[in-house]
Amino acid sequence: MASQIVEIVSNEAKKRNAKKILEVHLVIGKLNFIGKEQLKFSYKILTEKTLLESSKLLIREEEANVKCDSCGYEGSLNFEDDQTFHLMIPTLVCPKCRKIVEIIKGKEFSIKSVKMVS
Amino acid sequence: MKGTIIEADEGEVFDIELEKDLLQKNKQIAIKNKKMLDENKIIAIDIMGSIGSGKTSLIECLADKLKGKYKIAVLNGDLTTSIDADRVEKHGVNVIQINTGKECHLDANLVKKAIDQLELSNLDLVFIENVGNLICPAEFPLGSSKRLVVISVTEGPYMVIKHPYIFIEADVAVINKIDMAEAMQVNVEGLIKDINQINPKTKVVAISCRNREGIDELIDALDL
Numbered sequence: 001m002a003s004q005i006v007e008i009v010s011n012e013a014k015k016r017n018a019k020k021i022l023e024v025h026l027v028i029g030k031l032n033f034i035g036k037e038q039l040k041f042s043y044k045i046l047t048e049k050t051l052l053e054s055s056k057l058l059i060r061e062e063e064a065n066v067k068c069d070s071c072g073y074e075g076s077l078n079f080e081d082d083q084t085f086h087l088m089i090p091t092l093v094c095p096k097c098r099k100i101v102e103i104i105k106g107k108e109f110s111i112k113s114v115k116m117v118s
Numbered sequence: 119m120k121g122t123i124i125e126a127d128e129g130e131v132f133d134i135e136l137e138k139d140l141l142q143k144n145k146q147i148a149i150k151n152k153k154m155l156d157e158n159k160i161i162a163i164d165i166m167g168s169i170g171s172g173k174t175s176l177i178e179c180l181a182d183k184l185k186g187k188y189k190i191a192v193l194n195g196d197l198t199t200s201i202d203a204d205r206v207e208k209h210g211v212n213v214i215q216i217n218t219g220k221e222c223h224l225d226a227n228l229v230k231k232a233i234d235q236l237e238l239s240n241l242d243l244v245f246i247e248n249v250g251n252l253i254c255p256a257e258f259p260l261g262s263s264k265r266l267v268v269i270s271v272t273e274g275p276y277m278v279i280k281h282p283y284i285f286i287e288a289d290v291a292v293i294n295k296i297d298m299a300e301a302m303q304v305n306v307e308g309l310i311k312d313i314n315q316i317n318p319k320t321k322v323v324a325i326s327c328r329n330r331e332g333i334d335e336l337i338d339a340l341d342l
Contacts, residue, residue, distance in 0.1 A: 001140060008138055022131065032141075033257050033283065080315060089282050092317045100318050103286070111138040118130050 001034060001109075002042035006052055009114055013051050018116035021055040025113045029062040031077075031090070031106035064106030066092070070099040077106065144258050147226035151233060151261025158238040161188075162246060163340060164260050166284060167268030168277065169250035172294040174202045175327035176268055176336075177245050181209040183333055184342060188243040193232045195224040195249045202247065212236065223254040226261055243342070252281040264340060267320075270294040271304040278312035285316045290323065290339045297326040 009024055028034050036059055043057045064077040071094060078095040079088040094101045139145075155162050167173045177192055184190060191212040194203040203215035214232045216224060229246060236244075246262060248255045252269075259265075267288040269277045272295050278285065285291060291313050299306050310322045321339040325332030 004140055008136070008140075012134060012136065016134070031283065031286065033253055089279055089312075089316060090286065091315050092286065092319065093315070109140045111136045111140065113136055114134045116132060116134065118128060118132065 002039055002046050005043065005057075005111060006046045006050065008111060009052055010050060012114060013116055016116065016118070018051065018118055020117045021052045021114060022117060023056045023058055023115035024052070024111060025115075026057065026059045027062050027108050027110050027112050028059055029106040029108040030064045031103060032109055034109055060112075062106055062108050064090070065104050066094075066101035067104045068094040068097065068099060068101045070094065071097040073097070073101070074104070077101075077103070141257065144226045147230055148259040148261040151226055151230055152263075153261075154233060154238070155244070155261065155263070158241065160238060160241050160244055161264075161342070162244040162260075162262040164246045164248060164255075164262035164265045165268060166248040166252070166255040166265065166288075167250065167292075168252050168270075168273055168281075171250070171268045171270040171273065172327050173247050173250065173268050174205055176292065176294065176325075177206055177247060178209055179327050179330060179333050180245065180337070180342075181206065181211045183337060184243065185210060188342070189241050190243045190245070191236050191241050193224075193229065193244065193246045195228070195247055197221070197249065212241075218249060222249055222251050223258050224248050224260060225258045229260045252277070252284050256284040256287045264289040266290045266292060266340070268292045268294055269309070271296060271299045271302050271306065271309070274302070275304045275308060278309055278316070282316045285313050285320055288313075288317065288320045290321045290336070292336060293322065293324045294327055296324045296331065297329050 040057055047053050066077045067074045073094050073096045078091050080091050092101050165173050192206045193214050195216045198217055200215045203213045207213045216228050216232050265288055267284055293309050296306055306324050313322050323336045323339050
């Protein structure tokens with residue numbers, strides 16, 4: 001994943017004759033599995049001696065949103081707070097009517113924008 | 119008419135909006151795989167699950183029960199070796215081994231390469247055994263019709279709540295090795311309750327591959 005980011009951003013930089021990349025802005029949904037710390041770690045290594053070296057990888061987390069077809073609820077996903085394990089367990093149950101909900105947001109993983117110097 | 123290219127001045131800092139989906143590549147190939155399988159009226163089941171939960175045993179049980187009704191192929195994903203493929207082959211179905219090398223999951227492209235080797239017109243059902251892992255496979259759809267997750271009681275009582283996100287992706291979940299539940303002091307009902315709480319849409323079936331218990335219920339849950 002990190003090498004994909006480096007490849008895409010490098011190509012964009014070449015297209016625009018940029019000399020250096022300053023920032024790369026990502027969005028990662030709360031419902032996908034991309035580990036932020038691992039990603040940042042790999043990014044740092046992969047960008048060494050490239051146009052992206054010492055650029056900032058800025059990650060915005062996208063909230064998980066769901067929609068209920070039964071009662072029309074649209075909003076954040078319910079998490080059952082399990083006191084026994086101090087865990088927040090996601091649940092696809094409507095917080096209002098307890099019926100099943102559909103995920104409408106929270107699985108994104110994308111590069112939003114790049115800041116570069118010409 | 120040629121468009122004018124406006125270039126930034128030397129040393130100027132500028133922002134580029136990219137909106138580039140990093141999971142798109144896999145998704146696109148998965149859609150192609152699904153289309154190819156649909157055109158040939160083939161049902162494909164992606165079997166995900168933890169290491170040692172019994173994914174291969176489950177495929178062996180399903181192959182034995184279903185080979186009279188369907189023409190079956192199995193794609194076996196593993197980092198290395200063809201141990202699983204060799205096992206499954208003995209059950210009289212077509213098997214293709216996919217070795218990922220170092221990858222912890224199958225992706226749509228690896229599955230596409232395997233599908234290309236199959237004689238699709240001569241098949242009705244494909245089982246895709248994913249690499250043993252309850253995390254990464256969830257992020258990589260392969261183009262299957264259904265996704266199944268396998269866990270077993272020998273992994274202890276917390277497998278579900280420790281890995282909730284893979285169950286969000288699961289159409290069917292299997293709790294295997296229920297013959298060992300008492301010895302392991304694991305409450306099967308508790309595991310079922312945990313899955314229902316995370317995803318009430320997931321059909322849960324408790325089975326024992328060793329005793330061939332629950333296999334018919336699983337076949338029903340998979341609509342096979």
